[in-house]
């Protein structure tokens with residue numbers, strides 16, 4: 004677990020890095036956007052070379068485990084917490100857990116419901132997905148209940164498109180644009196956010212198996228980049244690096260569109276474990 | 287575009303000479319401060335050092351102690367808007383030369399910047415390692431009881447790159463981008479979605 008979490012904090016996933024490189028190539032030399040991408044890319048190289056945090060905000064730690072429900076899960080939970088405490092001491096994770104009642108920092112990144120560990124029982128070898136989600140970008144995440152008269156969004160794909168574009172517009176540069184957007188259409192108030200976040204685990208290069216969603220992803224990505232918000236909201240041609248949309252069954256009375264905003268420093272990895280709990284392969 | 291070299295503490299005429307869109311390279315002494323420091327300074331707390339002309343950096347660094355020495359391992363900007371309720375008061379009372387962070391700030395801060403001569407410097411959010419390399423010395427730490435990210439770190443920096451996005455003449459790049467993107471959004475809303483193969 005130590006290696007997995009350390010890598011998540013210090014090495015930006017390949018698909019994200021390559022999307023940023025492409026974004027740099029699109030900007031005019033000498034522009035603020037070009038300079039910003041240049042600084043970002045230099046910073047990514049430094050962090051991986053020195054094995055130090057990509058961003059000082061090492062985020063909220065989200066862990067999703069899929070596997071057979073047996074006792075090894077408890078062992079896994081313990082080893083995740085141990086690794087987090089150790090990495091916090093080493094300065095690879097920042098002290099990011101505060102008790103809202105006492106306003107005291109727990110100093111070791113663990114606390115009530117922290118880290119969040121979600122377990123889904125499946126009859127397959129264990130898979131762990133981990134994400135360090137930056138606070139600045141999490142603050143830009145939002146949920147719409149359709150119909151929404153303010154942006155004239157009805158209960159259809161056009162309504163969903165409006166929600167996503169509005170969310171990107173509202174975020175401006177504040178979530179450290181260019182962002183990666185995970186969306187869930189449907190679900191309830193709670194599951195919507197979880198499924199939206201899950202979408203962010205998808206490889207930026209993949210294609211949505213649903214033709215409607217694939218088309219919507221493409222359209223929204225192109226249109227969001229026409230907003231001109233640019234890296235850090237300082238203007239430019241790339242406002243989003245990716246849009247990933249999923250869906251979940253909804254109650255007939257509800258139609259939620261949940262948008263999870265993740266910053267350019269989207270740090271997430273998925274691994275499969277051996278029976279002993281060691282990393283078998285990176286997915 | 288050429289980078290303007292500036293040194294913190296900033297002189298009044300240097301501040302006045304900066305306008306929105308200027309890329310700057312900052313050297314000299316700066317302090318960090320985020321939520322707790324801003325609350326403290328606006329609820330009667332005395333600044334531990336003289337802040338006049340200095341850059342106040344909205345940053346909660348990751349710091350470790352190595353052989354008795356502080357070492358910053360990551361130091362990018364945090365969202366400045368959270369300090370909007372406090373910033374204007376701090377600018378008019380303590381007269382810092384610049385506020386540095388990410389995301390820009392609101393009307394109250396913009397007004398205080400015009401009145402007192404202060405600018406907003408936008409640093410590249412998330413570029414924690416690049417920016418940490420620009421910190422050449424940790425001079426000290428005050429108000430450590432707020433926890434590491436929230437304490438006031440006094441730092442010496444060299445050639446830290448940033449963009450002036452709010453100046454002392456009432457201009458804000460953030461307002462411009464917001465207005466322009468709002469017009470674009472209206473246009474995009476008028477092109478309804480249909481599935482393309």
Ligand code: SF4
Pocket residue numbers: 058059060061062136137138139140177178179266267268362363364411412413
């Ligand atoms: S939003 Fe992301 S890149 Fe920006 S400061 Fe937070 S974690 Fe870092």
